[in-house]
Amino acid sequence: MKIEIKKGKPAEYPAEALVVPLFEDSEAPAGGPRFFDGTVGALIDDVIKNGDFQGKLYQIAVLYTRNSVPAKRVILAGLGPKKDFDLEKLRGAYAGAARQARALGLKEITFCLDISDTGQTFRQMTEAALEGAILGLYQFTPYKTLEREKIKVMDRITVVDDKDDALRGIRAAAKTVERVAQAVYFARDLVSTPGNDMTPSDMAQAARRIAKHRRITLNVLDVVQMKKLGMHAFLGVARGSDEPAKFIILEYRGAKRGESPIVLIGKGLTFDSGGISIKPSENMEEMKSDMAGGAAVMGAIMAAAELGLPLNVIGLIPATENLPGGCALKPGDILKSFSGQTIEVVNTDAEGRLILADALTYAQRYKPAAVIDLATLTGACKVALGDHVIGMFGNDGPLKEKVRTAGEQTGERVWELPLWEDYHELIKSDVADFKNTGGRAGGAITAAAFLSKFAGNFPWVHLDIAGPAWLAKDKPYTPKGATGVGVRLLVQCLRDWKCDASPA
Ligand code: BES
Numbered sequence: 267m268k269i270e271i272k273k274g275k276p277a278e279y280p281a282e283a284l285v286v287p288l289f290e291d292s293e294a295p296a297g298g299p300r301f302f303d304g305t306v307g308a309l310i311d312d313v314i315k316n317g318d319f320q321g322k323l324y325q326i327a328v329l330y331t332r333n334s335v336p337a338k339r340v341i342l343a344g345l346g347p348k349k350d351f352d353l354e355k356l357r358g359a360y361a362g363a364a365r366q367a368r369a370l371g372l373k374e375i376t377f378c379l380d381i382s383d384t385g386q387t388f389r390q391m392t393e394a395a396l397e398g399a400i401l402g403l404y405q406f407t408p409y410k411t412l413e414r415e416k417i418k419v420m421d422r423i424t425v426v427d428d429k430d431d432a433l434r435g436i437r438a439a440a441k442t443v444e445r446v447a448q449a450v451y452f453a454r455d456l457v458s459t460p461g462n463d464m465t466p467s468d469m470a471q472a473a474r475r476i477a478k479h480r481r482i483t484l485n486v487l488d489v490v491q492m493k494k495l496g497m498h499a500f501l502g503v504a505r506g507s508d509e510p511a512k513f514i515i516l517e518y519r520g521a522k523r524g525e526s527p528i529v530l531i532g533k534g535l536t537f538d539s540g541g542i543s544i545k546p547s548e549n550m551e552e553m554k555s556d557m558a559g560g561a562a563v564m565g566a567i568m569a570a571a572e573l574g575l576p577l578n579v580i581g582l583i584p585a586t587e588n589l590p591g592g593c594a595l596k597p598g599d600i601l602k603s604f605s606g607q608t609i610e611v612v613n614t615d616a617e618g619r620l621i622l623a624d625a626l627t628y629a630q631r632y633k634p635a636a637v638i639d640l641a642t643l644t645g646a647c648k649v650a651l652g653d654h655v656i657g658m659f660g661n662d663g664p665l666k667e668k669v670r671t672a673g674e675q676t677g678e679r680v681w682e683l684p685l686w687e688d689y690h691e692l693i694k695s696d697v698a699d700f701k702n703t704g705g706r707a708g709g710a711i712t713a714a715a716f717l718s719k720f721a722g723n724f725p726w727v728h729l730d731i732a733g734p735a736w737l738a739k740d741k742p743y744t745p746k747g748a749t750g751v752g753v754r755l756l757v758q759c760l761r762d763w764k765c766d767a768s769p770a
Pocket residue numbers: 538540556613615616617618642643644645646648703704705709732733
């Protein structure tokens with residue numbers, strides 16, 4: 267997908283389809299009357315007066331201009347009531363318009379983004395509209411071999427404006443969006459790819475691709491190296507599979523050598539069958555998405571490098587399958603983690619926390635300024651919060667605030683759950699230091715409490731993305747399936763890292 271920027275008046279540009287945003291029950295387009303007076307204005311008036319379009323949120327209408335203006339079509343995109351306006355709605359509205367254009371078989375769509383008087387900056391709105399459209403157009407098709415010619419693909423989005431300062435802003439927004447969206451697409455592709463083609467080795471290979479030609483170094487630890495280090499919690503999980511586990515380490519150094527890095531940790535279960543505590547077969551195929559945290563970390567590091575952010579960022583991705591092979595973990599087994607603490611494995615399906623425990627210990631060696639882990643960790647979090655929000659836990663107020671703010675800005679919102687002492691009781695073991703589950707009650711919290719035992723002396727946030735990582739139904743700018751959730755959240759967090767925690 268290419269973003270093209272053209273100088274000129276939108277009403278004079280020979281677009282296949284020109285998107286015109288409208289607030290609910292407003293007379294004039296939100297895009298500003300200076301663009302749409304005269305004939306287009308009359309066309310729009312007509313549909314509104316006839317009651318066919320009210321500007322309701324995500325409402326779409328296609329108008330044919332019959333050569334009255336150079337654009338062949340005008341796509342009206344409803345923004346809903348002006349008082350409820352926010353960037354999330356803009357993302358969804360432009361995604362809807364772009365998807366409509368694609369459904370019509372168009373290869374190109376044209377935006378003019380002069381939406382006035384909303385309390386948001388032009389730059390923010392431009393980024394949101396472009397980002398929403400591109401993210402909404404995502405499709406995963408490499409495995410479709412039949413009737414490929416019927417797969418509709420958009421080639422470009424053109425943005426037209428006649429003012430030089432606006433064009434400068436659009437250019438900057440487009441550059442950012444291209445890089446961020448590329449990273450989200452990358453993460454979605456990784457998660458969508460089935461387990462047979464996305465093994466731990468394939469993940470390491472994908473990491474190699476992003477490190478190439480960028481200021482990123484890659485180091486992959488194999489099983490022999492991990493044994494030497496003593497990462498037996500991670501290796502315990504890996505024992506059930508014939509696919510060799512990999513510990514993927516990506517280092518982006520955009521700041522001075524000595525500056526403490528931000529460490530991002532992503533759960534990389536390329537397939538989670540549950541192991542000996544095997545899962546029910548219904549929907550088990552979705553467990554190819556159990557590496558969504560790892561994919562998000564890779565995407566975020568890729569975007570950080572592309573954007574040249576002035577930070578040191580490390581990505582740690584423990585990657586393995588969880589299968590019930592002949593050497594698999596058994597309930598009751600006790601593992602000695604990399605930290606030295608021992609873990610009684612009560613349920614082999616609570617494997618994510620085992621591999622993350624060793625990754626958290628590994629993070630310590632960087633003396634990190636902060637550690638953020640992302641994991642499709644618990645079904646319990648999905649039950650508690652659904653797929654609209656990420657569960658957040660952490661030990662540091664300012665870091666949580668940074669993540670919360672980035673969540674509001676990107677629409678990848680987080681909701682904090684408690685890490686109170688009361689819950690820590692539930693993961694005490696009779697025979698080892700901890701056990702790997704605390705039972706059904708408060709499952710997302712006891713999982714986080716477990717992780718906290720391995721989060722060393724650094725500000726730490728744990729994000730449980732089990733709900734939003736995979737969607738059963740489309741959302742306004744997120745097609746069903748792999749969402750790439752976490753990439754934009756992390757990138758926003760990193761972009762704002764050295765600013766104040768309050769929204770810009
Ligand atoms: N990967 C799953 C969690 C999950 C479930 C993510 C559904 C997305 C959708 C995780 O490894 C798991 O199996 N957790 C168990 C923990 C339990 C055994 C304590 C769960 O949530 O059931």
